[in-house]
Amino acid sequence: MARAATTSDAFNAIAEPRRREILTLLIVRERPVNEIVAELGLDQPSVSKHLRVLRDVGLVRVRCDGRQKFYRTQAEAIRPLHEWAATFERYWSHQLNRVKERAERAAAQESKSTPHTGGKDDD
Amino acid sequence: MARAATTSDAFNAIAEPRRREILTLLIVRERPVNEIVAELGLDQPSVSKHLRVLRDVGLVRVRCDGRQKFYRTQAEAIRPLHEWAATFERYWSHQLNRVKERAERAAAQESKSTPHTGGKDDD
DNA sequence: TTGACATATTCCTATATAGGAATGTAATGT
DNA sequence: ACATTACATTCCTATATAGGAATATGTCAA
Numbered sequence: 682m683a684r685a686a687t688t689s690d691a692f693n694a695i696a697e698p699r700r701r702e703i704l705t706l707l708i709v710r711e712r713p714v715n716e717i718v719a720e721l722g723l724d725q726p727s728v729s730k731h732l733r734v735l736r737d738v739g740l741v742r743v744r745c746d747g748r749q750k751f752y753r754t755q756a757e758a759i760r761p762l763h764e765w766a767a768t769f770e771r772y773w774s775h776q777l778n779r780v781k782e783r784a785e786r787a788a789a790q791e792s793k794s795t796p797h798t799g800g801k802d803d804d
Numbered sequence: 805m806a807r808a809a810t811t812s813d814a815f816n817a818i819a820e821p822r823r824r825e826i827l828t829l830l831i832v833r834e835r836p837v838n839e840i841v842a843e844l845g846l847d848q849p850s851v852s853k854h855l856r857v858l859r860d861v862g863l864v865r866v867r868c869d870g871r872q873k874f875y876r877t878q879a880e881a882i883r884p885l886h887e888w889a890a891t892f893e894r895y896w897s898h899q900l901n902r903v904k905e906r907a908e909r910a911a912a913q914e915s916k917s918t919p920h921t922g923g924k925d926d927d
Numbered sequence: 928t929t930g931a932c933a934t935a936t937t938c939c940t941a942t943a944t945a946g947g948a949a950t951g952t953a954a955t956g957t
Numbered sequence: 958a959c960a961t962t963a964c965a966t967t968c969c970t971a972t973a974t975a976g977g978a979a980t981a982t983g984t985c986a987a
Contacts, residue, residue, distance in 0.1 A: 683942035684807065684974050685820065696819040697808070697945085701888065708895050714964060727946065729965050748954040748963050756896035759889050765824070766886035772831050773879035806972035807944050820975085837934055850976065852935050871933050871984040 688737040691762055695740070699723065700731050704754045707741060711753035811860040814885055818863070822846065823854050827877045830864060834876035 687693045695701055702721055706712065718725050732752055735741040739758045744751045810816045818824055825844055829835065841848050855875055858864040862881045867874045
């Protein structure tokens with residue numbers, strides 16, 4: 682009856698811009714919470730809470746060392762997202778081609794001197 | 805102070821599973837609302853509300869014809885999502901390779917007869 | 928106009944945040 | 958033991974849903 686929890690899956694977790702920033706930061710190398718705080722300019726509890734969400738959906742992993750906790754992005758967890766989006770890849774290529782062809786036809790029509798395309802309709 | 809609006813960007817809009825289903829349905833061909841309702845088994849107001857969100861972030865387009873409205877997925881709007889996720893692609897390849905290599909080393913170690921890898925450390 | 932059909936919007940409510948403040952917990956140094 | 962450092966959690970509040978019910982808007986047909 683309300684929005685699904687942010688921890689319900691990766692799709693919900695990455696809806697928050699800060700969390701995407703954190704993932705981008707932690708993909709390069711692991712970092713302690715302190716460094717994330719300093720790098721992103723958020724306050725510590727906020728970062729901890731975001732990390733908690735990311736951890737719950739498997740988007741980050743922790744390694745404990747003394748009193749520090751090193752977080753790192755678990756890249757594989759982003760894969761389902763990538764694959765879902767990739768499903769649409771061929772369609773935006775199609776749509777871009779259609780726009781392009783339409784523009785070309787229009788240009789040819791407007792110049793009224795060097796007809797390049799015939800007036801082919803696709804799809 | 806609360807979660808960002810579902811209409812704030814594509815990332816928030818696609819967090820909802822039903823909306824992803826709708827996008828998947830409407831990428832193949834445009835459909836009137838009725839058909840979406842029948843296909844997904846939701847009730848009509850719910851579908852209309854989801855379509856409103858998707859429309860606000862440019863994920864779908866409408867074509868009006870008489871009293872029907874034909875919706876269709878605007879594939880280009882999914883591209884930013886795809887590109888963000890693609891940023892991590894090389895990392896999950898790396899991580900998978902590391903796991904694979906580790907498994908190979910372990911297998912070689914366990915058989916104790918045909919040493920295949922030397923004990924190379926990467927990264 | 929009246930009615931039927933197609934779609935959109937409004938009202939309602941339970942739920943889930945995100946951020947800020949304050950506090951809790953665990954590990955280290957002296 | 959005690960203070961300090963590094964994180965995590967809890968409490969609070971304004972806000973934003975998603976779904977259901979009811980209603981509104983728009984279009985065509987007779």
